[in-house]
Amino acid sequence: MSRRARIHEQTRQEIKTVAHRLMAEQGTSALSLGAVARALDITPQAIYHYYANRDELITTLLVDAYHNLAAALAEASQRHPDADYATRLLVTSLAYRAWAVDHPIDFLLMFGNPIPLYSAPVEQTAPAAQRVFVEFLTLLQAAHDAHLLRIDAPPSAIAAWVAPPPHFDTAASQVDPAVAYIAVVSWATIHGLVMLELTNHMQPTLTNLGSIYQHECLRLLASIGLTPSAIS
Structure with missing residues (x-):
């Protein structure tokens, strides 16, 4: 796996980890890509490189x-x-x-x-x-x-x-x-x-x-x- 692919997969895993934390803190209904992006301190547009929606x-x-x-x-x-x-x-x-x-x-x-x-x-x-x-x-x-x-x-x-x-x-x-x-x-x-x-x-x-x-x-x-x- 290339370095770029490893970083991409690592970021996908980080997104999932943050999503779990948000669901634990706020409930599943609060989950959104925008909320995950804010928690990761990345732009909302950037997160769409990892998950389409x-x-x-x-x-x-x-x-x-x-x-x-x-x-x-x-x-x-x-x-x-x-x-x-x-x-x-x-x-x-x-x-x-x-x-x-x-x-x-x-x-x-x-x-x-x-x-x-x-x-x-x-x-x-x-x-x-x-x-x-x-x-x-x-x-x-x-x-x-x-x-x-x-x-x-x-x-x-x-x-x-x-x-x-x-x-x-x-x-x-x-x-x-x-x-x-x-x-x-x-x-x-x-x-x-x-x-x-x-x-x-x-x-x-x-x-x-x-x-x-x-x-x-x-x-x-x-x-x-x-x-x-x-x-x-």
């Missing part, structure tokens, strides 16, 4: 966030034996919350705070978003193939509830309808807990939220017939 910057932040979360989930899962699906699902679920707590601005950008007049370009954000669910889907499908999943809902109900055929543009593209159902409902549970924590709707009624979250993850896994090994 505010929406391109937001999309870049979104895609980065999805990829970073997906990488954290994969790293957590891969620390455990391949066939230990229950434990891998548990640590992946715990990593989901841990990443959200460590990166609340990114997490809420992905799933929470709407940005006025911004519409995410699906062709860019959807593949990145689907990466987040690769570990969950792959592990649940593998557990299902190994006849380890307990599925309480009758096939007729699942057929009525799951849009055929369930398709995910991931390594787990061939997902059984029952697995698709379990995956989405399970994600709704863990994601709901994380979102309520990040938006302070569980506090102060509940404390020790990490412990509560792990308990609920274990309860969720037990409901589908999976018992993880002890984790440190």
Whole structure:
């Protein structure tokens, strides 16, 4: 990479860093290229050499966030034996919350705070978003193939509830309808807990939220017939 290209990329990274700070301080709705330019002490015109408009910057932040979360989930899962699906699902679920707590601005950008007049370009954000669910889907499908999943809902109900055929543009593209159902409902549970924590709707009624979250993850896994090994 040439010196000019390195400087260009470094400035793009600085712009993203400042954008994160502005969102943390003022909320996502306050994000603008003008505000970023002022924070960096550069002219508003200069910033357009790096991002064509505010929406391109937001999309870049979104895609980065999805990829970073997906990488954290994969790293957590891969620390455990391949066939230990229950434990891998548990640590992946715990990593989901841990990443959200460590990166609340990114997490809420992905799933929470709407940005006025911004519409995410699906062709860019959807593949990145689907990466987040690769570990969950792959592990649940593998557990299902190994006849380890307990599925309480009758096939007729699942057929009525799951849009055929369930398709995910991931390594787990061939997902059984029952697995698709379990995956989405399970994600709704863990994601709901994380979102309520990040938006302070569980506090102060509940404390020790990490412990509560792990308990609920274990309860969720037990409901589908999976018992993880002890984790440190």
